[in-house]
Every structure is written in C-alpha cells, then in structure tokens.
Amino acid sequence: MSTASPQVVTVSGRLKSAVEELRRVDRLLLGGDLDPRILTDFRDALNRVRNTAWSAQQYLTRKDDQQDSNSVLSLLAGERIRATYQLCQALLSDLDSPDVRFQHGQLAELQTAIKKLSDRRERGPQPSISASRRSRKRNRHVKPVIH
Numbered sequence: 001m002s003t004a005s006p007q008v009v010t011v012s013g014r015l016k017s018a019v020e021e022l023r024r025v026d027r028l029l030l031g032g033d034l035d036p037r038i039l040t041d042f043r044d045a046l047n048r049v050r051n052t053a054w055s056a057q058q059y060l061t062r063k064d065d066q067q068d069s070n071s072v073l074s075l076l077a078g079e080r081i082r083a084t085y086q087l088c089q090a091l092l093s094d095l096d097s098p099d100v101r102f103q104h105g106q107l108a109e110l111q112t113a114i115k116k117l118s119d120r121r122e123r124g125p126q127p128s129i130s131a132s133r134r135s136r137k138r139n140r141h142v143k144p145v146i147h
Contacts, residue, residue: 040090041090044083044086044087044090047083048079048083051076051079052076052079055072055073055075055076055079058072058075059072059073059076091110
C-alpha cells in the first residue's frame with residue numbers, strides 16, 4: 001500500500017513520462033536537422049529543469065534530515081536569476097530580429113513584471129516569516145531589563 005499523497009504520485013508520474021520523452025528526443029537529436037536557436041532554447045530549458053530538480057532534491061534531503069534548507073532555496077533563487085538573465089539576452093536578440101513578431105500585450109506584461117521586480121529590489125530584503133517567528137521565540141526567553 002502506497003502512502004504517497006496524490007500530488008506526489010501525479011508529479012512522479014509526470015516525471016517518469018518526461019524521462020521517457022527525453023529519451024525519444026535524445027534519439028531525434030542524434031540524427032536530425034536542427035535549428036540552432038531552437039536547440040539553444042531546448043538546452044537552456046533542460047538546464048533550468050536539471051538545476052531545479054537538483055535544488056528540489058537537496059531541499060527534500062535537508063528537510064528530511066531536519067537541516068536548514070534556506071541555502072538550497074537561495075541556490076534556487078540564484079538559478080532563477082541566471083535563467084532570467086539568459087532569457088532577457090535572448091529576448092534582446094529577438095527584438096533585433098526582423099523575423100520575430102511580438103504582440104504588444106506580451107511586451108507590456110513583461111515590462112510590468114520587470115518594473116515590479118525592480119521596485120521590490122529597491123526596497124531590499126524582507127525578513128522571512130520563519131525568521132520573524134524564530135526571532136519572537138528567542139525574545140520570549142529573554143528577560144526584560146528594567147532600569
């Protein structure tokens with residue numbers, strides 16, 4: 001009898017299907033005529049998935065061992081920054097290409113997201129909820145000093 005949650009079973013099933021599909025794609029890559037841009041996008045996507053899978057595995061391992069998982073979450077955030085940078089570079093090339101046509105709404109949504117990110121970055125790091133809770137717990141044990 002399996003004790004895995006339905007969500008874990010669904011994710012596991014999708015991962016298994018993805019592995020099978022990647023094996024089929026591997027065979028296609030060995031003998032196909034490839035568009036270099038599409039191949040680059042594919043490789044970037046695979047790298048993101050590989051790094052995210054590694055981070056998720058590290059997170060689960062540390063969580064199971066009762067270790068601090070914040071460093072893994074930081075690595076994952078760093079990977080998202082790296083991937084975003086690469087996507088921005090690719091978009092710059094696309095904007096310069098007469099063959100690529102963008103819809104105005106897509107660029108407006110992207111600009112809005114970039115503005116929000118920039119505004120949030122200017123405010124600086126925010127304390128995490130768990131850090132706030134740890135701080136409150138520590139402060140409960142500290143006796144107030146009365147002058």
